[in-house]
Amino acid sequence: MQRNRPLRSEKLTTSTSLAAEAAARDGSAAGRFWIACQEEAVFALYTPFMVCLAAGKLGLDVFRNYIAQNARLLKAFAQAYQMAEGYADDDESKAVFKQLRISVLKRLTMNDSVSREWGIATRQEVIPNSATLKYTEFLLETAAGKIEGGKGSLLIDTPFEKTRITAYTVGAMTPFTRLVAYLAKELHFHLKHKGNDHPCKKWIDIYASASFEASAVQIEQLLDKLSVSLTSEELAIVEKLYRQAMKHEIEFYSSLPIVQPALVPLLKVHDLTHHLVIFSDFDLTCTVIDSSATLAEISISISSRASPSGTDDDNQNAQVSSSDVRTAWDAIAKLYTEEFGQCIKSIVPSEQDAAKTLDYESLYNNLEQISVFEKRANSRVIESGLLKGISLEDIKRVGELLVLQDGCKDFFQESVKMKEKFNADFHILSCCWCADLMRSAFSSVGCLNALNIHSNEFIYEESISTGEFVRTIESPTDNVETFRNILANLGSSKQPLSVFIGDSIGDLLCLLEADVGIIIGSNSSLRKVGEQFGVSFVPLYSGLIKKQSEVAGEDSLVWKGLSGVLYTASSWTEIHAFLFGA
Incomplete structure (x- = not known):
């Protein structure tokens, strides 16, 4: 199922990038070089x-x-x-x-x-x-x-x-x-x-x-x-x-x-005074394609291999089987999209005025509708049996090939160094059906050891999926409960400073409860629901400038959860620069 893929937000750059892109299209070497280095300029x-x-x-x-x-x-x-x-x-x-x-x-x-x-x-x-x-x-x-x-x-x-x-x-x-x-x-x-x-x-x-x-x-x-x-x-x-x-x-x-206290890089600035905990979603935050769509493609692929090649009848049966599986997935995805849209309409009725300030309690209560819907959708997938027969080997192979968002790989590779050098923890929270897919993706870029992965787990019999999975995180409320439990069990004498990076409604509660909530891209449903309950969306650099102007002294902590403000970033490189520096 493809879940409301977010649109990319506007880049930090203004007319400079537009001119360079136009020049590059005209064959300009200088324009091409600048575009290649522009993310680094951040x-x-x-x-x-x-x-x-x-x-x-x-x-x-x-x-x-x-x-x-x-x-x-x-x-x-x-x-x-x-x-x-x-x-x-x-x-x-x-x-x-x-x-x-x-x-x-x-x-x-x-x-x-x-x-x-x-x-x-x-x-x-x-x-x-x-x-x-x-x-x-x-x-x-x-x-x-x-x-x-x-x-x-x-x-x-x-x-x-x-x-x-x-x-x-x-x-x-x-x-x-x-x-x-x-x-x-x-x-x-x-x-x-x-x-x-x-x-x-x-x-x-x-x-x-x-x-x-x-x-x-x-x-x-x-x-x-x-x-x-x-x-x-x-x-x-x-x-x-x-x-x-x-x-x-x-x-x-x-x-x-500089002699005055600065807020960047966030990890290095707060290393001595706080225990920094960085959380991230996985689907469409880290990846270009939703993992549910990836798993669906694996199941379609294995269905085409189900019948051994031999007679024409065997090959025809395999093709029909593959076609039937794809049709079944399309039906599930269509129903998911329709029901999701109905949920959003019920949460954000057109005649209701939006809250002026954050109304977290009402938001939480309304997102419980999303939680019920997500669990019902997952039950439908399990009952369909479409995930049955997928091998752990297939999952690992496909996971290694998952395409990550620009800058994401560099960010998490840097997290390995940061975990060793600074007092920081890194957690991935996801409603993905299969944590092994995520482990394979992060293992392939050499950063799995730095991450704690929290997600659902496929159930296997002799390394072959039964079609069921352990349902640990399925919804916005599951997500935020996991987030809270992790912070509560840190066992650190330092005050935690939490950062959550996400892209969708499933991340909204975590984004708001984190001291710094950062959104990759611009998901229209997330923004619509957030604004309905008093959430403000501010470009990360603009918000950073404002926060820097509020710094009163060395011990001044200007980041605080449930402020009602979420920050939008154009790329993982921007988040990298904010948290880790160059």
Whole structure:
């Protein structure tokens, strides 16, 4: 059964991503490289420095250090542009490099001017941190023909080699301007309702301006021009340098020290004071396809293998059997969808006004209707016998091939490291009929040992399903009872801080009771029911900025369950950046 697959929510990025996608469709190498790295750019947005800057809580001394470190980078860029100008073999490219170098020098002057308005002395010498040093060394070595990871320096005596080095250098420089434009536009978008109150508004406006975007487009167009004559192997080197530069950019923002308490990364910030417990749903939260549909396909597949190949009659019987099984599943799915829709209509009648604030008790009572319906639907599946005959071997094989949502694999692989390094637990709560399918999926990406899986279990006889399963979690109320029991039995002296990641109505109670409830995608039924009972849905980054502005001190805990606010995330990468950092 396919259960109301959620629509993807809007990406964090604004017009920048749309322009890049359009450019990539037109064959732009720069556009393609940016799209490939765009999810990684979210890590820069979620650094303590950027979050505190966005919240208007960044101290001037901290900002002065940023300007000083950034000035080091700008000087290196001006030097690299000058070197690249010397390599360029046509007047048009030389002119562009000269314009870009002048633009960088103007930016240095502008930094001094804006900083003086705030009373910040930018001329004071600041020792570059390790991230700044690594970045400038990478940039200047690339411009000199020393390609990181290559076989020493490249010869740059011939016009051909000079053109190649110019392309490599531009590939290493382009992410700087594009990422700054992206960050500034994101901040500008989230701060547009604050008027002129933000202390760094002028700074943000400068880098979110059309003129700075024009500089980003100019160097991207230059990269596209230089890439035309490259071989596929050379273009792969350019992309590698682009990705390395993006990594250096993220490390640069991550390395900037702040003195005020920050809310990110959540796991590292609260490691000493709280026991962090991260929960996630499985179906359509982690996976692209609902597990019930996957199990149905397995049962259809084994029905086609039921009769051994031999006579034409045998083959015909197998085909009929397979067709009958598919028809039976289609009927079950259709009835499920119809009854689910009736449940939603009864919970959210069109004539009833929505609650102004969270009415959790009424929500819980109404979701009991969903619980009764889900259990009845599961009984129908068991009684049909359609799950009978599925082997554990088939389940494991299919589980290994399950496609996970973008970024999900990386998140849970990182959870292995986080569990070992920090005081954190990871739990998967799911109404999936078969926990073995989930175990196989997580085992295939190497993170099963970090997870505690709570779900229903197939009943087997000699590793073959009987068609029944142990019914542990079938509904929203089962889900939240399991959630509560886990928190109650932690056995930790530290106060728990819970995060729940989900996508559907079955997760709604857990999402609300968790200190931080995060929704992947945008499930219309979830939003409709939530809003009916006073739930608010806020983009995760916007909510984080607001929470950061409320931080009063080191021990300030601004996250608290049953607040009535749920946070929407565009991807697992965004959640990764919020919880773990870069």
